[in-house]
Amino acid sequence: MMISIYIEGKKYTVEDSKNILETCLSLGFDIPYFCWHPALGSVGACRQCAVKQQHFGSTIKDTQSHLVMSCMTPVSDGSSITIFDNEVEEFRKNILELLMINHPHDCPICEEGGNCHLQDMTAMVGQTYRRYRFNKRTHYNQYLGPFIGHEMNRCITCYRCIRYYNDYAGGDDLGVFGVHDNIYFGRVQDGMLQSEFSGNLIEICPTGVFTDKTQSQNYTRKWDMIFAPSICQQCSVGCNIIVGERYGKLCRVENRYNGNINGYFLCDRGRFGCDYVNINNRPKIPSNKQGDDWVVLNERQAVQEAANGLKHNCNRIIGIGSSRASMESNFSLLKLVGPDNFYNGINNLEQERLLLIIEILCNSGIQVPSLREVEIYDTILILGEDLTQTGARVALAIRQAVKGKARKDAEAQGIFDWQSAAIINSAQGIKNNILITGVDKTKLDDVAVLTYYDSVQNQARFGFAIAHALDHTAPEVKDFDAKLNEKLDIVVQKLMEARKPLIISGSNAGSKELIASAANIARALKNRGSEVGITFIVGEVNSIGLVMLGQKSLDAALVDICSTHTSSVGLIVLESDLYRHAKANQVDVALNKVNYLIVLDHQYTLIQKKANLVLPVSSFVESDGTVINYEGRAQRFFRLYKPQSYEKNTVIFESWRWLYLIHDCYINYIRKKNLHIDQIIDAIIYYFPKLIGMKQTSPDASFRICGQKLARAPHRYSGRTAMYANVDVHEPYISQDDDTMFSFSMEGNHSVQSCHKQVAFAWAPGWNSPQAWNKFQDKIGGNLYSGNPGIRVLHTGNGSTLNWFNMIPQSFKTMNNVDRWLIVPYWHLFGSEETSQRSQCIQDCMPNPYVMLNQLDALQLKIQKNMLLKFTCAGQILCLPIKFSTNLPTGHIGLPLGFPDIPLFLSGMYAQDVQGVLL
Numbered sequence: 001m002m003i004s005i006y007i008e009g010k011k012y013t014v015e016d017s018k019n020i021l022e023t024c025l026s027l028g029f030d031i032p033y034f035c036w037h038p039a040l041g042s043v044g045a046c047r048q049c050a051v052k053q054q055h056f057g058s059t060i061k062d063t064q065s066h067l068v069m070s071c072m073t074p075v076s077d078g079s080s081i082t083i084f085d086n087e088v089e090e091f092r093k094n095i096l097e098l099l100m101i102n103h104p105h106d107c108p109i110c111e112e113g114g115n116c117h118l119q120d121m122t123a124m125v126g127q128t129y130r131r132y133r134f135n136k137r138t139h140y141n142q143y144l145g146p147f148i149g150h151e152m153n154r155c156i157t158c159y160r161c162i163r164y165y166n167d168y169a170g171g172d173d174l175g176v177f178g179v180h181d182n183i184y185f186g187r188v189q190d191g192m193l194q195s196e197f198s199g200n201l202i203e204i205c206p207t208g209v210f211t212d213k214t215q216s217q218n219y220t221r222k223w224d225m226i227f228a229p230s231i232c233q234q235c236s237v238g239c240n241i242i243v244g245e246r247y248g249k250l251c252r253v254e255n256r257y258n259g260n261i262n263g264y265f266l267c268d269r270g271r272f273g274c275d276y277v278n279i280n281n282r283p284k285i286p287s288n289k290q291g292d293d294w295v296v297l298n299e300r301q302a303v304q305e306a307a308n309g310l311k312h313n314c315n316r317i318i319g320i321g322s323s324r325a326s327m328e329s330n331f332s333l334l335k336l337v338g339p340d341n342f343y344n345g346i347n348n349l350e351q352e353r354l355l356l357i358i359e360i361l362c363n364s365g366i367q368v369p370s371l372r373e374v375e376i377y378d379t380i381l382i383l384g385e386d387l388t389q390t391g392a393r394v395a396l397a398i399r400q401a402v403k404g405k406a407r408k409d410a411e412a413q414g415i416f417d418w419q420s421a422a423i424i425n426s427a428q429g430i431k432n433n434i435l436i437t438g439v440d441k442t443k444l445d446d447v448a449v450l451t452y453y454d455s456v457q458n459q460a461r462f463g464f465a466i467a468h469a470l471d472h473t474a475p476e477v478k479d480f481d482a483k484l485n486e487k488l489d490i491v492v493q494k495l496m497e498a499r500k501p502l503i504i505s506g507s508n509a510g511s512k513e514l515i516a517s518a519a520n521i522a523r524a525l526k527n528r529g530s531e532v533g534i535t536f537i538v539g540e541v542n543s544i545g546l547v548m549l550g551q552k553s554l555d556a557a558l559v560d561i562c563s564t565h566t567s568s569v570g571l572i573v574l575e576s577d578l579y580r581h582a583k584a585n586q587v588d589v590a591l592n593k594v595n596y597l598i599v600l601d602h603q604y605t606l607i608q609k610k611a612n613l614v615l616p617v618s619s620f621v622e623s624d625g626t627v628i629n630y631e632g633r634a635q636r637f638f639r640l641y642k643p644q645s646y647e648k649n650t651v652i653f654e655s656w657r658w659l660y661l662i663h664d665c666y667i668n669y670i671r672k673k674n675l676h677i678d679q680i681i682d683a684i685i686y687y688f689p690k691l692i693g694m695k696q697t698s699p700d701a702s703f704r705i706c707g708q709k710l711a712r713a714p715h716r717y718s719g720r721t722a723m724y725a726n727v728d729v730h731e732p733y734i735s736q737d738d739d740t741m742f743s744f745s746m747e748g749n750h751s752v753q754s755c756h757k758q759v760a761f762a763w764a765p766g767w768n769s770p771q772a773w774n775k776f777q778d779k780i781g782g783n784l785y786s787g788n789p790g791i792r793v794l795h796t797g798n799g800s801t802l803n804w805f806n807m808i809p810q811s812f813k814t815m816n817n818v819d820r821w822l823i824v825p826y827w828h829l830f831g832s833e834e835t836s837q838r839s840q841c842i843q844d845c846m847p848n849p850y851v852m853l854n855q856l857d858a859l860q861l862k863i864q865k866n867m868l869l870k871f872t873c874a875g876q877i878l879c880l881p882i883k884f885s886t887n888l889p890t891g892h893i894g895l896p897l898g899f900p901d902i903p904l905f906l907s908g909m910y911a912q913d914v915q916g917v918l919l
Contacts, residue, residue: 001015001016001017002014002015002016003015003016003075003076003077003078004077004078005023005075005076005077005078005079005080005081006056006078006079006080006081007024007027007029007080007081007083008081008082008083008084009080012027014026014027014075015075016074016075016076016077017074017416017417018074018075018416018418019042019070019071019072019073019074019075019416019418020051020053020068020070020071020073020074020075020081021033021036021042021049021070021071022036022038022071022418022780023075024051024070024081024083025774025780026774026777026779026780028775029083030124030766031049031051031070031083032048032049032092032096032121032124032125033046033048033049033070033071033121034046034048034099034117034118034121034156034158034160034206035048035071035158035159035160036049036071037160037163037164037204037264038264038774038780038781039164039168039263039264039265039781040160040163040164040167040168040204040420041417041418041419041420041423042071042072042418042419042420043159043163043420044069044071044072045157045158045159046095046099046156046157046158047069047095048092048095048096048099048121048125049069049070049071050067050068050069050070050088050091050092050095051067051068051070051081051082051083051088052065052066052067052068052081052082052085052087052088053065053066053068053073053079053080053081053082054066054079054080054082055076055078055079055080056078056079056080065080065082067087067088067091071418072419074416089125089126092125093125093126093127096121096122096125096127097127097130097131097132099156099157100122100127100130100132100156101132101136102136102137102153102181103118103136103153103154103156103207104136104153104154105130106154106208107119110151110154110208110211111149111208111211111212111215111216111219112207112208112211112769113208113221114221114222114223114768115221115222115768115769115770116206116207116208116768116769117206117207117769117770117771118156118206118207118208119768119769120766120767120769120771121206123766124766136153137153137181137182138153139152139153139155139184140152141153142186142187142189142190143190143191144186144187144190144191144192144193144198144210145191145192145193145198145845146192146213146214146841146844146845147192147193147198147199147212147213147214147268147271147272147841147845148193148198148199148201148202148210148211148212148213149210149211149212149213149216150186150209150210151208151209151211152184152185152186152209154207154208154209155183155185155207155209156206156207157183158206159176160204160205160206161174161185161201161204161205161209161210162174162175162176162185163420164200164201164204165193165195165198165201167420167424168399168400169195169197169198169200169265169396169399170195170399170446170447171193171194171195171197171198172194173187173188173191173193173194173195174186174187174193174195174198175187175188185209192845195268196267196268196269196388196389196392196395196443196829197265197266197267197268197392197396198268199212199266199267199268199271199272200255200264200265200266200271202271203254203255203264203770206769206771212252212271213841214272214275214841215251215252218246218247218249218250218251218278219251220244220246220247220251220252222244222252222714222761222768223713223714223715223716223717223718224246224717224718225244225245225246225251225252225713225717226244226245226246226640226641226712226713226717226744227242227243227244227640227712227713227760227761228242228243228621228637228638228639228640228712228742228760229241229242229256229637229638229758229759229760229789230242230243230256230620230621230637230638230640231541231620231627231635231636231637232266232270232541233274233324233541233620233627233835234269234270234273234274234541234833234835234836235267235269235270235390235391235392235393235540235541235833236391236537236538236539236540236541236543236544236629236630237261237262237371237391237392237393237394237537237629237630238261238541238627238628238629238630238633238635238790239255239258239261239262239266239267239270239393240255240256240257240258240261240262240635240789240790241253241254241255241256241266241270241271242254242255242256242759242760242761242762243274243621243640244640244761245621245640245641247646248641248643248645248646248647249278250274250275250277250278250621250640253266253270253271253272253274254762254770255271255770256759256762257759257762257773257776257777257784258784258788258789258790259372259777259781259782259783259784259788260370260371260372260633260783260788260790261370261371261372261393261629261633261788261790262371262393263371263372263781264773265393265396266393267392267393267396267829268392268829268830269392269829269830269833269836269842270392270393272839272841272842273830273833273835273836273839273842274621274836274839275838275839275840275841275842276603276619276835276836276838276839277602277619277620277621277622279603279838281604282602282603282604282616283601283602283603283604283608283614283615283616283617283652284616284643284647284649284650284651284652285297285616285649285650285651286298286299286301286302286305286613286614286615286616286651287613287614288302288305288612288613289611289612289613297651298651299651299653299661302613302615302651303658303661303662303665304665305613306598306613306615306662306665307662307665307666309570309596309598309612309613310570310596310598310662310666311666313568313570313595313596314568314569314570314595314596315567315568315569316341316568316569316570317336317337317338317341317569317570317571317572318337318341318343318557318560318561318569318570318571318572319333319334319336319337319341319342319343319571319572319574320343320344320345320554320557320571320572320573320574320576320578321333321334321342321343321344321345321546321549321550321574321576322345322542322546322574322575322576323344323345323346323539323540323541323542323543323546324540324541324542324575324576324834324835325542325546325574325575325576325625325655326542326620326623326625326626326627326637326655326656327542327545327546327549327625327626327627327628327634327684327691327694328624328625328626328654328656328677328680328681328684329574329575329617329625329654329655329656329659330344330542330545330546330549330550330574331549331656331680331683331684331687332655332656332659332660332663332680333572333574333655333659334549334550335659335660335663335683336572336659336660336662336663336666337572339550342549342550342552343550343552343553343554343556343557343560344546344547344549344550344551344552344553344554345546345554345557345573345574345576345578345581346543346546346547346553346554346581347553347554347555347581347582347904347905348553348554348555348556349510349512349905349907349908350507350539350904351547351551351553352512353507353510353511353512353515354507354538354543354544354547355547355551356512356515356516357506357507357515357536357538357544358544358547358548358632358794359802360515360519360534360536360802361534361536361631361632361794361796362794362795362796362797363797363800363801363802364519364522364523364534364796364800364802365526365796365797365798365799365800365801366519366522366523366526366532366533366534366796366800367531367532367533367534367796368533368534368535368631368632368794368796369502369533369535369631370631370633371393371394371397371631372397373533374394374397374398374401374502374533374535375397375400375401375404376401376404376500377401377404377432377500377501377502377533378401378404378405378432378433378498378499378500378501379432379433379434379435379494379495379497379498379500379501379502380398380401380432380433380434380435380501380502380503380504381435381436381466381491381495381501381502381503381504381521382398382434382435382436382437382438382444382504382505383437383459383460383463383503383504383505383509383514383517383518384437384438384439384456384459384460384505384506384508384509384511384514385438385504385505385506385508385509385537386438386442386443386508386826386827387442387444387504387537388442388443388444388829389442389443389827389828389829389832390506390508390537390827390832391506391537391630392829394504394535394537395443395444398434398444398447399444399447401432401434401502402431402432402434402447403423403427403431403432404432405430405431405432406423406424406426406427406430406431407423409426409427409430410422410423410426410427413426431447431449433449433494433498434447434448434449435448435449435450435451435490435491435494436448436450436451436452437451437452437453437454437459437462437463438451438452438453438459438509439453439454439455439456439459439509439824439887439888439889439892439894440453440852440885440887440888440894441453441887449490449494450487450490450491450494452484452487453887453888453889454812454889455812455822455824455889455891455892456509456510456511456513456514456812456824456908457511457513457809457810457811457812458481458811458812458889459509459514459517460511460513460514460516460517460808460809461477461480461517461808461809461811462484462487462488462517463514463517463518463520463521464477464516464517464520464808465477465480465484465488466488466491466492466495466517466521466524467517467520467521467523467524467804468524469488469492470492470495470496470521470524470525470527470528471523471524471527471528473804474520474523474524474804475520475804475805475806475808477808478808479811481811495521495525495530496528498525498530499530499531500530500531500532500533501525501530501531501532501533502532502533502534502535503518503521503522503525503532503533503534503535504518504534504535504536504537505517505518505535505536505537506536506537506538506630507536507538507539507543508537508538508539508825508827509825510824510825510907510908511809511908512807513807513808513809515536516805516807517805518534518536519534519802519805520804520805522534523800523802523804526800535630535631536630537630538630539904540833541627541629542627542628543630544628544629544630544632544794545626545627545628545634548628548688548690548691548793549688554578554581554582555582557590558582558586558587558589558590561590561593561594562589562590562593568595569593569594569595570594570595570596570597570598571591571594571596571597571598572597572598572599572600572659573597573598573599573600573601573607573611574600574601574655574659575600575601575602575617575655576601576605577605577606577607577834578607579605579606579607579903580834580898580903580904581903581904581905582903582905583874583875583876583905584875584876585875587607591607591610596612596613597610597611597612597613598611598613598614598615599611599613599614599615600614600615600617600655600658600659601614601616601617602616602617602618602619602622602652603835603838615653615658616650616651616652617652617653617654617655617658618639618643618652618653618654618655620637621639621640621641622639622640622641622642622643622652622654623637623639623654623655624636624637624638624639624654624677624739624740625637625654625656625677626681626694626697628793628794631792631794632792632793632794632795633790633791633792633793634691634693634694634697634790634791634792634793635697635789635790636697636698636758636789636790638740638742638758639737639739639740639742640712641744642735645735656677656680657675660675660680674738676738676739677698677739678698678739681694681695681698682695690793691793692793693791693792693793694791694793696791697789697790697791708748708749709741709742709743709747709748709749710741710742710743710748710749710750710756710758710760711742711743711745711746711747711748711749711750711760712742712743712744712745712748712760712761713744713745713746713761714746714761714763715746715750715763716746717745717746741756741758742760750763752764752775752776752785756786757784757786757787757788757789758789759776759784762776764776812889812891813891814889814890814891819912819913819914820891820910820911820912821857821871821891821892821893821910821911821912821914822891822892822893822908822909822910822911823873823892823893823894823895823906823907823908823909823910823911824888824892824893824894824895824907824908825894825895825896825897825907826852826894826895826896826897827896827897827898828846828847828896828898828899830842830845830846830847831846831847831898831899832896832897832898832899833898834898837898837899837900846899847896849880849881849896849899849900849901849902850880850881850882850883850896851869851871851878851880851881851882851883851893851894851895852882852883852884852885852888852893852894852895853869853882853883853884853885853888853893853894854884854885854886854888854889854890854892855884855885855886856890857890857891857892858882858884861914861915861916862916863882863916864916866919867882867916867917867918867919868880868881868882868916868917868918868919869881869882869893869914869915869916869917870913870914870915870916870917871893871911871912871913871914871915872911872912872913873906873909873910873911873912874905874906874909876903876906878895878901878902879917880895882916893911893914
């Protein structure tokens, strides 16, 4: 309901369910605050947001205004609010002075300097003089792991940290200790924070209590960095991030607000896993293998060598793409080698799962919710996907969905959504239903009302049985295990009671049958009239987009290379480690058949040792491109800096630029103008009309409307001169960027209400910290003024064109006296992903490689503690330390797939020659 209020004598029409602080901030007024946060609500801990309120309503008429805390006071019809008043301003000053009594005033050495909400609020209230002259309270700091620095003496006891960590993110190893003026936020003892979302403490904390340790290695103040909007490359969710650099080093990764996806928060892999772009031992100069030696080449020589090598040595050129490369790069490879010779670089089984997912998303007629929409579903069934490790930001959204019932009950009691403490107190453990199946425990089990651990085959059968119980026209599961009837009844009952159920599965469990069962359940619920949604998590940042470009798998490429009728084969491998996706002996045989091998990558891989030509390519912070996430949303990322600007001898280009240069040279085409990325996007749309939405991710049109470039650096940026003062006193020429609307300087537009969706950094006058996002939103916690970046290119129709899936697998049964053990994946946020595991801070917290075994199987194999398990799988011999699980089904071996020397393709294969080996 909308009501009328008066702010500083002017009338406004606002929502009646909001508090005064949120309402005023949404209208553009500046009110200082600390403890309130858009995602956390209000607890009234800091008293900083005072305003005056006077009622003129029909039932209440005040003769004078009252001092109220705006975060704890709802707006009321006809009330008058005064923000700028001598009494109010004096009150705020006094509160801030009290909060600052024990603060060390160490801004010059604090890593939050220039990015600090406390600094902003101190300036806003005008508290410029410190009267306290006694000893300050001091605390010892804790070691909280390789990511988070701890400086408790800066704390102003706003309680944001534990409200986020415990209540929002579900962590249980950070607490508050002490009383009165001796409050301490930390762990019971030193140790790494266990939550996969601990890095958000850096932005949640309004002071410098929690700081980014990884930034310290390349530390630079915010005003001396250049920023760019980007997309996290470490999983398929596609969270929006801001990346910042100085001196050619990635210094900072921050959350970039997107009202459809990540909102205010990132997972720790996305925040801390990008340091691989700073590795020194990466390819930087093209190199050509001549005999046993490598010869470095310049740009022209490298392009000519590639064209000549392919033209003179090869009758056929095969290209292998990559799901961690952009759409533009994969299409450029496809254009060079031709559609018949383009292979997507995904193994055959994974491709089958991805194609099935795309078919379901496009033709099921079932809603595919955005990440933000996941939070409003009232019952969620997760089939086989360990979300906290494979799609962590989705897991965080599910934790918010759990609280939906408590919020609804609180609303019925007249408690507003922003009254977080009251909601928690009234909830008394009430929560929405989360139902989980998997091969072992997951980090979401603590909020689940039912868990079921079994093989993926039996999980799929369980899923098909659920669908049949919901709709008897769905295929029936023959010989269903009667022991599971009780669990089946619970799941069916919870789903039937749900108004908005959500079914989640994905490709990471290694079973297309599990994916099909999820689709059947969703369809059965839709037939019953439920507002059902479906979500599938996939492997990498551009897995969905890559399969939309080409449907010939890596296995097919290796077979074609080795076929007898193919001779003089040239091979181009794009940003992919083939040994990670296919059997080593199969890759070796294929590479030995190749006459000329070109490898493009920004990291060293084993395949480069066998290459004829290695071309160094830009990482995602050095290039422009588009990726398509798990829900089919195309999103654009932008170049942060040019490597050549800092290292003159480097020859590093975007993959798509290298490939087009080779293409032009190969066909003797002389391009009159430099190639722009928008030209490639136009070509993609021409050949793949379904991807027309990609054009809307290009900011070119909005740039023309704005009429000027957009700044990559804050207004106080001083680096153009200072960076090179020891080299040349003259101001260096500013690099230009013809591919985007961004300027490599502080010059340009940065209006919070400008016409562009791509925000390079969160800054507004008086708001230097991440709290500045309030200034970019149409309302607090809403969408960006110009709309959220990204556009869906996979569209779900209203009607279903799919029949019931009938691929019900046979029940998995352990075969006694048979040496066959099914490999199942154990995914890890730190270690399973290819690029982030190269970051030093990630390596420091990766678990050591291991093998998981059921304790009953260990007894059968006569395995003892401190033994290694040795086995053979896909021609590869592994010998690893053993961990034991009571939940992993017998007859299975769990492996941390994706770890070094533990390739992804082992999922679903069988191990043999299993035996214990003494250390």
